[in-house]
Amino acid sequence: MSGRADTDWRPSLPWPGADAHKHARGRLGVVSGKASQTGAARLAARAGLRIGAGVVRILCPPDAAAVIAPAIEAVMLSPFGSPEALAELAEGMHAVVIGPAAGVTDATRANVRALAATGAALIVDADGLTVFEGWPSDLFDVLDRDDVLTPHEGEFRRLFPGLLENGREAAARAAAEKAGAVIVLKGPATVIAAPDGRMATNGNGAPWLATAGTGDVLAGMIGGLTAQRMDSFDAARAAVWMHAEAARGFGPGLIAEDLPDRLPAVLAALYDPRS
Template identity: 45%
Template sequence: MGVFSGEPSATGAARLAAMAAARSGAGAVTVLSPTRSLAVNGAHLTSIMLRKADTLDEVLAFLDARKPKTLVFGPGLGREPEVGNFLLDLLEAIGHAPESMVIDADGITSTALQAETFFRALERQGAPQTIITPHEGEFHRMFKSIGEDSNLSKLEKARRAAAVANAVIVYKGPDTVIASPDGRAAINENGTPLLATAGSGDVLSGICAGLLAQGMAAFEAACAAVWMHAAAAAHFGPGLIAEDLPEALRPVLRDIFARRGA
């Protein structure tokens, strides 16, 4: 799978997502990096691979060569409209599309002004199954009319957004709601204030992607990722920062596999 990296001053978000994906079982993970960010990314990566990706053609060459099942787009990429344009151009290349994508953080904000075009791209035949992971502010940017409707509960807003976007929505917060375009929804109940730390959302996007890369369907992957994310934070306890979360997934995964008798 692949994770898009931002500029040199904002590369950490992609590395957090990449490490979380690897810990979640993604196998081979590649950070797709601008040339300007190769050195800083390379200085921090060991088991995660690194590839130059300045242009859409270079990204498509990676997709052709490695055929990743999943991409993470958004963490640390910047909020400029060009970022959203790049995502739309990538989705236009239907033949090169991976099976699934996770859109987070700046990927949400940068496409918010072109939301209808983005949603239509996700409806096309061959489009990847997609998980979008907005916090409150990002949700209101991308789903403005839904977010402003005070008659709707958070659950109803998430369901409507999922139907409009043709994507699984992870509406983050203390009571994170996961909603599918087919109407299914879940409210996570193991949330913790420990996750109110910079970068934790990048880790969540990586966990989602790691599960998608193993063939899990988008709604189930999102539900499992949200629970695992909070369980890892609770296991670590006070003093948690985002860098701790990928390692904190280990005991959570051990417990899951022990219960399954694996």
């Protein structure tokens, strides 16, 4: 299937029923970087909570806990000291975001691989992608079709050298097949491709998103929808569209911190109480 990522995913949006409780709405983990690099994880976590995940927990190195704790409220916090400890914390989570400001380090590479064994859907972004430059098969070998990679063009070239020479849509489709996961190739017209051949191009891009941290918010949104058991390809398409819609509604002066709190209005416009 190929088409535009407009709103044909609406019927699969996860709305809570009358008997819903927080754990039924999905558990999302977000891995933070070190103490001086916690903002990206906080943006992603808030976005995941705003888009409907019932429980969101930031998983952080021990030195970051004292920095993050005063800056969060409904988002929970758990420190970890090793990849094995991280994987143990992630057991029972439905999705985990890793990469935003995680650091281009051996520890990040080990953390991605440890999380891949937990069964949670992974949303791998930013440093979680760059750290596999030169060794992309080390990443692809641990992914499955429920996982999502969210590269901008620079990160895409690091993992899939040469593919962009064939154009963005062909490149995204080939990358999804090669990685065995959903690809979100970010840009003014973001392309979303699944390993089974489904592909869509987002049609409501907003220039206000060209500012630091907006990609972290998008990763959290995809994670929040995936944690609610939305199909990963549809979750990516929906999140990309809502991300742009939130930005368009805000307009000039947008910064990444504004986006999560614009999501309730976007969601309300999509909600059909008869569904």
